[in-house]
Amino acid sequence: MWQIGEAAAKVGVAVSALRYWDERGLVAPAGRKAGARWYGDEEMHRLAAVKLLQDTGMMSLDEIAAIVGGRSRGDWRAAMKSRLAEIRAQRERLAAAEGFLEHFLRCPSEKPIVQCPRMRDYTDRALRDDEAG
Amino acid sequence: MWQIGEAAAKVGVAVSALRYWDERGLVAPAGRKAGARWYGDEEMHRLAAVKLLQDTGMMSLDEIAAIVGGRSRGDWRAAMKSRLAEIRAQRERLAAAEGFLEHFLRCPSEKPIVQCPRMRDYTDRALRDDEAG
DNA sequence: TTGCGGTCTCAAGTCGGCTTGAGGTCAACT
DNA sequence: AGTTGACCTCAAGCCGACTTGAGACCGCAA
8 A cells, every 4th residue: 555655656746646636536545544545556557547648648637537437428438439549640740740850950951941852841741731631 | 922811721720829929939921911921931831840840749839949940049959859759758658558548448347457467567567667767 | 881801919818737835634753 | 742754635826828809900892
């Protein structure tokens, strides 16, 4: 059993965040002793799951609560599938940004973004995509 | 030459965002006619570059301005390299979340996160990692 | 000449996810 | 007995990146 400070350190977040997650219904402590929260093994794993999903930067606490809390009301499965698709899309965006920055760092051109044809490839594509969508 | 509305549509953001980017020094219009902003070819590419980087969700407008605006004061190169490393790390985080959610959707267990060993792999790793760091 | 769509500025509001501060309890040391 | 240190609650504050609302201007068409 872990008290809030140790639990927060293990999960890699602030103590105040754990209290907030409790309040918002994501992960409640296994119990309390003299008012203080105590987290068990099961709770630690649920906390880690929250962190894993939250670190994507793409899910609200409510959505995460639906997964981690086990409350399956409504069309959470559909919502989750669309999140999965968005995560894949985001990976592609990150890959693009990575390529862009990598080339930017190496490009000898003085105004790379507007001059270098390699870099304009990225922005051309973005402008064409948005024209379509 | 494009007026703000068309430019915003092409780039895929709101008109108010383009005005905000102008105000914050990211991309200014090529010129004005009767007060209205007009964007040229070069500006469109710079706007697209802003969107590309901003969509990572990992860079502030100030950092993006340093890249897109061409003002290279200070150690922006070092900052950019660390951003690049963070983007790569984020891609791994997304891959983990993807695997987690994929299995969660298919797992027949009633409380997958705490019961399924395949899912506990993810959270175990997270708890161990944070112990180290 | 009246109306319409698109533009403008400026100040204030919004959102999620915490963080911070004030004021207090509790158990363990010295 | 007093002093840490870790915990508690509750309300308010913070942050970035916009968004919204009010009030006004511009050019063109019916």
